[in-house]
Amino acid sequence: MTYYTFAFYAFAAIILLSAYAVVTSKNVIYSAFSLMLTFFGVAGFYALLGADFIAIVQLIVYVGGILTLMLFGVMLTNKITETEIKTGVFQVLPASIIIGMFSGVLIASISNNRWTVAEKLNNPxxxxxxxxxxxxxxxxxxxxxxxxxxxxxxxxxxxxxxx
Amino acid sequence: MNITLNHFLIVSSLLFSFGLYGIVTRKNAVMVLMGIELILNAANINFLAFSRYSNSIDFGQVAALFVIILAAAESAIALAIVLNIYKTFVNINVDEIDKLRE
Missing domain, CATH: 1.10.287 (Helix Hairpins)
Structure with a gap:
């Protein structure tokens, strides 16, 4: 197991677990901070794909800019006296069934497709x-x-x- | 075992599905915006993965850069609209807001 493989699986775990926390956590603040973790993991993916500049831009623009904006949005649209900022959910069961089927189709079509990739990858x-x-x-x-x-x-x- | 293009594509499609789930099930409008950001990140992973595995690295990276710029503009506008909705209707639950004006 090379370092590259290990880094790939570590970043993939960070991305998927924190994205799951973003969409399932009831508390909006927790979701926002899980979103920060997702952005970090995605920046790691960019670095693994040889995009050093895009990874830095991702950290600066998303974590520094967009996420701060989101937190301001959360803070400004709730009553300050409430200690916990909750969000309601609806249509959970049909959404999980349909989106589970959708992602299954997506993954199956990706794995069965024979992508034409370059014979030998250049070093980034x-x-x-x-x-x-x-x-x-x-x-x-x-x-x-x-x-x-x-x-x-x-x-x-x-x-x-x-x- | 080498990491192939498929590994990156599968992670990005799962990320896309999570974003879609967040958009569909959440009531809070800010949470819907977070789902959109997840989907944009999944698209960006695809751009960079395809450009990496076809050896034409720079063009894919420029496309990813454009996506990041547009995401920044989009979230600024969307949060301004959400603030306005909050001023008008006092909540931002997307299932209760069904009027264009007060």
Whole structure:
């Protein structure tokens, strides 16, 4: 068992257990912190897949930004006097049956498919140079549009929330 | 035993199913947003896994970067809307909110 295999199974266990805790925990705060663990595990997967820069971006943007936003959302939409912030559930039984069947079909079709993969995998290099040159050449228009979109989205979010 | 493409795809499809389950069963709107984030992460794992196992690493990573940027914009807007719903209806249970205006 190589280190890579061990790291894969460790991160997979972290991702799946904490994702299960996210969707089953009654307390919203517990769910939010389990979500942080899921994001850490997914960042580990990115690093295993040779995406060092994306793994760091995942940590900074998701854990630092989106998760903090979620926690603010939880805190601001509940009465402060309640000590525990609960969430109700509904349609648990039909949802678990249908989604269990759905994921079974998904996994079966993935395992039975013969994916064409590269004969010999290159060793992952530092990906930052490649990402930078793609962003500045092929995808320059999308890159600029995403900047404008982020600006519009944040202005819109601020003006919606202040109303 | 080597880790193949299938291992990553199976973990990401399970993550996708958990996210879908969270969206369908939770009443709290913030929990629905968390389910959406799980699904976006599963999609990102797929992008990176396919790009890694086809040796064209950089393009998949750029696509994953775009997904992360859009997720950030989406969650900011969605939380602003949730705050507004809370101001109007005093709760954010998605099964009780069925009016577009007060």
């Amino acid at each position: 290099q530092n990906s930052l140079v490649g990402i930078g040159s793609i962003l500045m050449n092929e995808y320059i228009l999308i890159f600029e549009l995403l900047g404008v979109l982020l600006l519009i989205a944040l202005i819109g979010a601020a003006s919606i929330a202040r109303k």
